[in-house]
Amino acid sequence: MAEVRNCPSCGEFFNYTGIRDICYKCAQNEEELYQVVYRFLRKRENRAATIERIVEATGVTEELLHKWVRKNRLQPAVFPNLGYPCDNCGHLTTTGKLCTKCQNEIKKDLRNFEAAKEFRENVSKSERATYLASNRKK
Structure with missing residues (x-):
């Protein structure tokens, strides 16, 4: 059964079902940002980019990059300079x-x-x- 929670990103209420820890709107926004980062990293010259370089080029926060690496959406085997603290x-x-x-x-x-x-x-x-x-x- 779903429970009502506040989204940590925007503060709106959403039904937490255990799948996503943010609301649907913020999840869609995160997915768009992920696509921007992934397109950036797919270019051969950017595959070895550092976290600071990715943040500078795409505008995504470090925390979001760390989250994606932790969840294996961005794999350090493919992008060697990625990781999380x-x-x-x-x-x-x-x-x-x-x-x-x-x-x-x-x-x-x-x-x-x-x-x-x-x-x-x-x-x-x-x-x-x-x-x-x-x-x-x-």
């Missing part, structure tokens, strides 16, 4: 939410955490081990 550091990435550098840092931190956890467990086990001394007289 990493959620952690802001550097451009083409897959996932984090860039490769941030992914590697998180993996390293997790490995260090697991090693420290294992070390603490081993120490606590060895502290629990008690040695019984016998009081036998010979």
Whole structure:
């Protein structure tokens, strides 16, 4: 069932069905802008254009370009200088939410955490081990 929401672009009410996060009018406007960008990028000399160059030439916002790359409407395999910002550091990435550098840092931190956890467990086990001394007289 649809729910009524405000369009984040224009503020108008629209029925949100889970397909589109903006109203129909804004979606049509976005589609027209997408066609302008796609026509620009299809030209051989513009395929390696940077995001700044695309924004300058077409008038589309960076956020909209990032959205299209995230949704795979503009594919970095075809247009190598496209990407979207990493959620952690802001550097451009083409897959996932984090860039490769941030992914590697998180993996390293997790490995260090697991090693420290294992070390603490081993120490606590060895502290629990008690040695019984016998009081036998010979």
